Amino acid sequence: MARTLIHAPTTARKGEVIEIRTLIAHPMETGYRAGADGRTLPRDIIRRFACRYNGEVVFSADLYPAISANPYFAFYVVADASGSLVFTWEGDNGFAQTESATITVS
Amino acid sequence: MTVRGVAAVVVAWLLAGAGAFAQTAPDAKRSGFDTMSPRIQAMQRDDLQNPGMLWVADGEVLWNKIFGISFSCAHCHGDAKKSMRGVAAHYPDWDKTDGKPVDLVQRINLCRTRHQLVLPLPPESVEMLGLEAYVAHQSRGMPLAPSTARELDAPRERGRQLYEQRIGQLNLSCALCHDKLPGHVLAGATIPQGHVNGYPTYRLEWQGLGSLQRRIRNCLSGVRAEPPPFNSTEMVELELYLAQRSAGLTVETPAVRP
Numbered sequence: 001m002a003r004t005l006i007h008a009p010t011t012a013r014k015g016e017v018i019e020i021r022t023l024i025a026h027p028m029e030t031g032y033r034a035g036a037d038g039r040t041l042p043r044d045i046i047r048r049f050a051c052r053y054n055g056e057v058v059f060s061a062d063l064y065p066a067i068s069a070n071p072y073f074a075f076y077v078v079a080d081a082s083g084s085l086v087f088t089w090e091g092d093n094g095f096a097q098t099e100s101a102t103i104t105v106s
Numbered sequence: 107m108t109v110r111g112v113a114a115v116v117v118a119w120l121l122a123g124a125g126a127f128a129q130t131a132p133d134a135k136r137s138g139f140d141t142m143s144p145r146i147q148a149m150q151r152d153d154l155q156n157p158g159m160l161w162v163a164d165g166e167v168l169w170n171k172i173f174g175i176s177f178s179c180a181h182c183h184g185d186a187k188k189s190m191r192g193v194a195a196h197y198p199d200w201d202k203t204d205g206k207p208v209d210l211v212q213r214i215n216l217c218r219t220r221h222q223l224v225l226p227l228p229p230e231s232v233e234m235l236g237l238e239a240y241v242a243h244q245s246r247g248m249p250l251a252p253s254t255a256r257e258l259d260a261p262r263e264r265g266r267q268l269y270e271q272r273i274g275q276l277n278l279s280c281a282l283c284h285d286k287l288p289g290h291v292l293a294g295a296t297i298p299q300g301h302v303n304g305y306p307t308y309r310l311e312w313q314g315l316g317s318l319q320r321r322i323r324n325c326l327s328g329v330r331a332e333p334p335p336f337n338s339t340e341m342v343e344l345e346l347y348l349a350q351r352s353a354g355l356t357v358e359t360p361a362v363r364p
Contacts, residue, residue, distance in 0.1 A: 003160045005153075025160040027313070069313035070157040 001097065002026055006087065008101040012079035016105075020051065020059075021074040024089055024097070030065040046091035049073060054083035063091075079105045137355050138298040138363055141289070146310070150362035158239060158308035158360025161232075161315045165240025168233055173224045179237075182221065186244055192251075194242035195357055198346050200255040207261050207342050211238055211317060229336035235315050239306050242359035249356055250303050252349040261339075265347030268340060274331030295364065301352040302345070304361020315360060318345060 007021040024046070031043025043065060050060040059075045077085075085101045139147060149155045169179045169186050183189040198209040201216065208216065214237050215226035227234040252258075269280045283292065284300035291297070305318040312320075319341050323333035334340040 003163055005159060005163065007154045021154045023154055023157065023160065025157075068310070070160060072155055072157075 004099050011104045014105050016079045017076050018079050019076055023072045025070055028069045044092045046089050048090045050088050052086045141296050158315055161236045161239040162243045164236035168237050173222050176222045190241045190244040192245050192248050195245040195248050195251050196253045199253040200257045209342050209345050235306050239360050245357040249354050250352050252353050261343045262346040265343035268344050269347050274329035276329040278329045301355050302348045303352050303355040304358035307361045307363050309363050
């Protein structure tokens with residue numbers, strides 16, 4: 001499991017625009033670099049990130065080899081109902097990670 | 107203007123001059139943070155953008171982890187937020203048992219081999235960087251205050267000589283760039299004063315966290331010299347001098363650098 005840091009407010013007013021920020025530990029190996037033995041290191045990147053708010057995708061991104069290690073995402077969501085925010089990262093070599101946060105909207 | 111008026115102006119000028127001097131003296135030391143672009147500064151300031159915090163979070167888990175059949179760091183040291191506050195700011199320090207100077211990494215490994223009875227962690231391993239970053243992070247915001255143990259004077263002096271020694275095929279010393287030419291540009295990058303107040307540091311060039319020893323070895327290969335091995339006597343002596351040289355600067359661990 002990769003280490004993640006997530007910042008999402010736990011409470012919000014209905015209709016409020018909230019900022020969500022995520023950071024995940026990942027080498028994002030491009031597939032173009034040579035290793036110490038001169039051989040090309042196989043590509044190992046996260047290919048897709050998505051955030052679901054009560055099951056609905058509210059933000060997603062495709063990632064490519066030029067994106068640096070430990071990718072950071074910051075985005076805004078309108079808080080319209082209490083529930084869950086589920087974050088998923090998927091990538092090469094079967095990489096898959098899911099984290100979640102709950103939010104109470106009043 | 108009366109004589110008294112002139113005297114007052116002169117006194118005021120002298121006071122202003124003294125004030126300006128008092129202000130510029132500490133300014134002479136500038137953290138690498140000050141010469142970075144605002145975007146990288148913002149990355150360091152915000153704990154959620156600073157990738158070094160991933161290692162700090164790992165370190166916190168390791169701090170509380172029981173190694174082998176023995177006990178965790180927390181069993182003896184308790185809450186690192188209290189017990190480790192300010193500790194990293196005075197390393198390297200003198201180890202009475204072995205009678206030699208040790209840096210923070212070596213201290214953590216001595217704790218492992220003497221008390222936890224487990225193998226030392228290899229240099230630059232994820233676990234060692236995590237623990238080092240976690241311990242050093244507890245001193246963030248405090249001034250670097252190198253140990254004043256008398257035994258450290260001789261090794262620190264040897265470190266200063268290494269710092270000023272021309273070395274490698276390019277025949278450069280650390281002092282040539284970092285004392286004489288900071289602010290100038292080398293291969294498109296601004297030469298910093300080379301202070302050690304943010305280690306272990308997340309370097310964008312490395313795409314990861316690295317220790318001061320990694321940074322020094324990096325610089326030494328740059329001047330085409332043979333870098334001393336990790337944890338060698340020369341390395342610790344150099345670290346001792348560098349800590350003295352950066353004394354008073356605020357600890358930034360984990361710093362972000364280009």
